[in-house]
Amino acid sequence: MKSAKIALLLCAAVGLAACDAPKKDKTVDRGLDRKHLSQLKAGVWIDPNGCDHWIIDDGAEGYLSQRLDKYGKPVCSGTAPPNTATGAYKAGSTVTDPV
Numbered sequence: 001m002k003s004a005k006i007a008l009l010l011c012a013a014v015g016l017a018a019c020d021a022p023k024k025d026k027t028v029d030r031g032l033d034r035k036h037l038s039q040l041k042a043g044v045w046i047d048p049n050g051c052d053h054w055i056i057d058d059g060a061e062g063y064l065s066q067r068l069d070k071y072g073k074p075v076c077s078g079t080a081p082p083n084t085a086t087g088a089y090k091a092g093s094t095v096t097d098p099v
Helices: 002-018
Strands: 043-046 052-057 062-066 084-086
Touching: none
Parallel strands: none
Antiparallel strands: 043 052, 043 084, 052 062
């Protein structure tokens, strides 16, 4: 019982220490080719509801964010059928997808 309490306290201390981790710049890809995300090519994925999402695939990782208009509302352009990705979203990186 005593060792279980010590293990629990140790796990709690490690968990709390992780909360104070420094913030990272999320606009930079820290993968193998280490590029700013603006250098990668984005495509558009149409979700099941017909709304657009920006998509970037740099091989090992992928990025996705909802496409919004200037008022913050979803863009649903209807340029492709639902569940379809269009554009050169795999371009801009030399890393290929794992097979």
